[in-house]
Amino acid sequence: MDYIVSSDILNEGDRIKPRKIKQAIVEIVSDSGEGAQKCGQSFGAISAKMGNGVWTVEIIPAEIQPPARSREGASGIRVRIGSDKVTNMGNHADLVIALNEQVVYGRIRQDAYNGNTLMFIENKWAKSEQETIRQQYSEALLKFKELGIKVVEIPMEEECLKLMPDPRKGKNMWILGLLSYMYDRDIPKAEDQIRRIFKKKTDAVIDLNIKLLHAGYDWARENLPFRYEVTPMDVDNDMVVMNGNEALSMGIMASGIELCSMYPITPATSVSHHLAENFERVGGIVHQAEDEISAIGFAIGASFAGKPAVTVTSGPGLALKTEFIGLAVMAEIPLVIIDVQRGGPSTGLPTKVEQSDLLAAIYGEAGDAPKIVLAAATIEECFHFVVLARKLAESFRTPVILLSDANLATGVQPFPRPKIDPLWLTNPIDQSPWKDGAGPFEWDENTGTSKRPIPGQKGGMYTVTGLAHGKTGKVAYDPEINQASVESRSRKIASFQKSLKPPKINGDPEGDILLVGWGSTLGAIEEAVADARAEGLKVSSLHLRFLFPIVPGLVDIFNRFKKVITVEINYSDTLGHPMITQENRRYAQLAWLLRAKTHMDIDCFSNVYGQPLNPEKVLKMIKSELKIENSEVKG
Amino acid sequence: MLVQTHEYCSVPSQDHDYGMEDYGKGVARWCPGCGGHSILTTVQRVCKDMQYEPEKTVVVSGIGCSGRFPHYMGTYGFHGLHGRAFPVASGVKFRRPDLNVFVVTGDGDCCSIGAAHWVHAIRYNMKMVALLFDNGIYGLTKKQTSPTSPLGTHSNTHPRGSVLPPINPIQTTLGLANVSFVAQTVDWNSAHLYATIRKAAEHPGLAFVRIVQRCPAFMRDLYGDIAVNPKNLILLSHENGINLKPKARKAFGRVIEHDPSNIHKAREHAEINNGIPIGLLYQNTDNARYDEYGAHNLGMGVEEKKQNLECLLDQYTTSNSV
Numbered sequence: 043m044d045y046i047v048s049s050d051i052l053n054e055g056d057r058i059k060p061r062k063i064k065q066a067i068v069e070i071v072s073d074s075g076e077g078a079q080k081c082g083q084s085f086g087a088i089s090a091k092m093g094n095g096v097w098t099v100e101i102i103p104a105e106i107q108p109p110a111r112s113r114e115g116a117s118g119i120r121v122r123i124g125s126d127k128v129t130n131m132g133n134h135a136d137l138v139i140a141l142n143e144q145v146v147y148g149r150i151r152q153d154a155y156n157g158n159t160l161m162f163i164e165n166k167w168a169k170s171e172q173e174t175i176r177q178q179y180s181e182a183l184l185k186f187k188e189l190g191i192k193v194v195e196i197p198m199e200e201e202c203l204k205l206m207p208d209p210r211k212g213k214n215m216w217i218l219g220l221l222s223y224m225y226d227r228d229i230p231k232a233e234d235q236i237r238r239i240f241k242k243k244t245d246a247v248i249d250l251n252i253k254l255l256h257a258g259y260d261w262a263r264e265n266l267p268f269r270y271e272v273t274p275m276d277v278d279n280d281m282v283v284m285n286g287n288e289a290l291s292m293g294i295m296a297s298g299i300e301l302c303s304m305y306p307i308t309p310a311t312s313v314s315h316h317l318a319e320n321f322e323r324v325g326g327i328v329h330q331a332e333d334e335i336s337a338i339g340f341a342i343g344a345s346f347a348g349k350p351a352v353t354v355t356s357g358p359g360l361a362l363k364t365e366f367i368g369l370a371v372m373a374e375i376p377l378v379i380i381d382v383q384r385g386g387p388s389t390g391l392p393t394k395v396e397q398s399d400l401l402a403a404i405y406g407e408a409g410d411a412p413k414i415v416l417a418a419a420t421i422e423e424c425f426h427f428v429v430l431a432r433k434l435a436e437s438f439r440t441p442v443i444l445l446s447d448a449n450l451a452t453g454v455q456p457f458p459r460p461k462i463d464p465l466w467l468t469n470p471i472d473q474s475p476w477k478d479g480a481g482p483f484e485w486d487e488n489t490g491t492s493k494r495p496i497p498g499q500k501g502g503m504y505t506v507t508g509l510a511h512g513k514t515g516k517v518a519y520d521p522e523i524n525q526a527s528v529e530s531r532s533r534k535i536a537s538f539q540k541s542l543k544p545p546k547i548n549g550d551p552e553g554d555i556l557l558v559g560w561g562s563t564l565g566a567i568e569e570a571v572a573d574a575r576a577e578g579l580k581v582s583s584l585h586l587r588f589l590f591p592i593v594p595g596l597v598d599i600f601n602r603f604k605k606v607i608t609v610e611i612n613y614s615d616t617l618g619h620p621m622i623t624q625e626n627r628r629y630a631q632l633a634w635l636l637r638a639k640t641h642m643d644i645d646c647f648s649n650v651y652g653q654p655l656n657p658e659k660v661l662k663m664i665k666s667e668l669k670i671e672n673s674e675v676k677g
Numbered sequence: 678m679l680v681q682t683h684e685y686c687s688v689p690s691q692d693h694d695y696g697m698e699d700y701g702k703g704v705a706r707w708c709p710g711c712g713g714h715s716i717l718t719t720v721q722r723v724c725k726d727m728q729y730e731p732e733k734t735v736v737v738s739g740i741g742c743s744g745r746f747p748h749y750m751g752t753y754g755f756h757g758l759h760g761r762a763f764p765v766a767s768g769v770k771f772r773r774p775d776l777n778v779f780v781v782t783g784d785g786d787c788c789s790i791g792a793a794h795w796v797h798a799i800r801y802n803m804k805m806v807a808l809l810f811d812n813g814i815y816g817l818t819k820k821q822t823s824p825t826s827p828l829g830t831h832s833n834t835h836p837r838g839s840v841l842p843p844i845n846p847i848q849t850t851l852g853l854a855n856v857s858f859v860a861q862t863v864d865w866n867s868a869h870l871y872a873t874i875r876k877a878a879e880h881p882g883l884a885f886v887r888i889v890q891r892c893p894a895f896m897r898d899l900y901g902d903i904a905v906n907p908k909n910l911i912l913l914s915h916e917n918g919i920n921l922k923p924k925a926r927k928a929f930g931r932v933i934e935h936d937p938s939n940i941h942k943a944r945e946h947a948e949i950n951n952g953i954p955i956g957l958l959y960q961n962t963d964n965a966r967y968d969e970y971g972a973h974n975l976g977m978g979v980e981e982k983k984q985n986l987e988c989l990l991d992q993y994t995t996s997n998s999v
Contacts, residue, residue: 281995282995292990295989298982301772323988324985325981325982327971327974329771331797336793336797340765342757342765343737343766346755347772348773349772351768365758467979497773498773502732503753504753504754505748505753505754506755506756508756509756
């Protein structure tokens, strides 16, 4: 095979000895419904179980069954595995396995491949009965080769046909076999994985898929003159492997929340799928409401009645819930609201990542409605931040919005197994008699906090209202009472902010550029900063988890850098267009917030391609900011 | 003190004899002559006669004149958002079967802005009493057409008369999936009002009661004739229906025997337009109840939760014997 670089071939007798590599980025792209994601997630899970660092990103079309061989309908997955912890999707793929040539185009446009990428492509199209397909196929191959991609045609269909009549549903496990050989994966673990993902299917289905796995493995052994090994890490503690939405679901269960009230919305829905499957085992329940508004209203009702509740949604759902969020602020009802962000506005990009709900989460309600807004930056934080959110919601008697996004939702990453604290699971129901004569909103002068009576408590009978009210809970239009009550609700947030510590800086505490991020971009930003620092650039970064109230100490930190730039996946105007001036430029959302909070000239780097950020783009931006001409970066 | 859910008690305590004063709070601020006053007193009487513990009773309302109702009750109350009383009340009840829940909603609240929730609350059929205060007009915002305003109603939004036929709330409710209790009564016949709400409180499911209500401020004429001439009220009578004393029955000029288990007849009676049919139109005590589903796994202790969580985490845990 002439595509093989000679250094890759390390023969050891008749067996090929795997070459050690630090990391590999593998993509599988296909038509929707061919199981590319199942294959990739399995490859990731097996790798994580072997002790590798893993990060996966799903490539999902918005439709369930888009037309076959369509460029827009490309469905797939990228899996990055490494010898160390992997925190982001990386830059260009080392290997792409394509089930047809059309689905590759979109990924090329997204700059997923370069001259170092090896492509295994299904060869059946070359023999298609339709001339247009044969033509499209040969044209595409030429084009891919022009781009420097090393293209190898593989008889996937032909090989799978030996085991099953319709390989459309089986090729993915054959590919898993091929990958297992190529990256020296543990075959018993791969078989276990197949048993797990097909646990609801018949034994015959499981057997067939295991046969396909072995067939792919054997084919690769006979035909591939190279093999890699990505050495696993030594980890002492137990690790768990799951995606962000599974982590949110597990976090919900571990937080002591016992009701999830939701309405289906991409990309948040799989949280409720996971909960629906498991929640009742830990004493909880899922309510699928008739709409987004009802979903939050139901959760608020449950929480008012002393049952910790969560509602899980995405941008359009958050928009519908705003009136109820305002009520929860006004009536001081604890509630956790999880927003798995997607591209917007409106229906936007349902399956793609964006971080555009930050300001809506903080300021979306009518009137003054301060609440706590957090953002998880890793899969691990998806778990722990739910526990934190419930605690904050109850301590401060407020709704807490936890932001995640489509990148975290389907991304898989191992993290240390959480140690469940029984205190997380306790119920807030206090049925001891309410202090005689005390109002339901006896705001503490200093902290603005107050204790709430819960139905069932004798003597605490009060009426929650979204109307202005004073300490007694009674409707009050008195101007002094309104000023005092709005102040108390604001004071709670200030007193919570007082308990926060300044954020940690990644890199030196001073330098030329400080990048500031939030949410799922953490890994890409820190990898770019590490690469920049390795080249001697004075760049650091920090990542915000507490967005509202904002962490303290930012002005002091920012002052030690020549330039502060936020890195976000949302829209901002780029200077340079004739219509855009310093005066009318719209900033990315965190930049907007930080400019307002710090009075400093904070810049932003943001875009809305619907793609997770990769380190290379951040590094390029750093270099262009530092006016480094040669911005050639390694892939 | 933290109390586990399974420890609280749903049996009314016998050491307290609750009186009317235990269910009242403040002075109702509706207009003089508003039907709200008599409904409030009646609900308080029903609570007293049922000996509901005030602390175990929650009244949830939306927005509008009816929305103020919980403020005048000595129980827990939730005066929420316009149209959203049903979702909140359902959330309260879902995991707290020990609470007695009332929903108070108006014609704009229930049949217009909150119509989606009305449809689904009926389907959820959770044990609670839902009172529709239907005065055929938006009162609190000062006379706009409501979905139940009769065709041609002159209002501030339709000064030349409303142009669409009204929704008939009982007819609509009788058409909804899993409907289990539909009754109609009027605010000005206290005996019938009491007997209806009492029957509703005893119903094992969602009891939907439309209360035809007078609005002296904006719809003085709507039920004027009917209120003064009892002949316009048509009593739906049955041994399984609303239980009225013989003396109270005499107030009605017209009586129709109606078996509340017959939904087809109920739908026919719902369409009567030469008078107001009052009584129990439909009842079925065997319908699926979503609150039973909601409460089916209550009360798991912390230790058991933790154990089961650890088992779940095991499924995601990687082995380190590499």
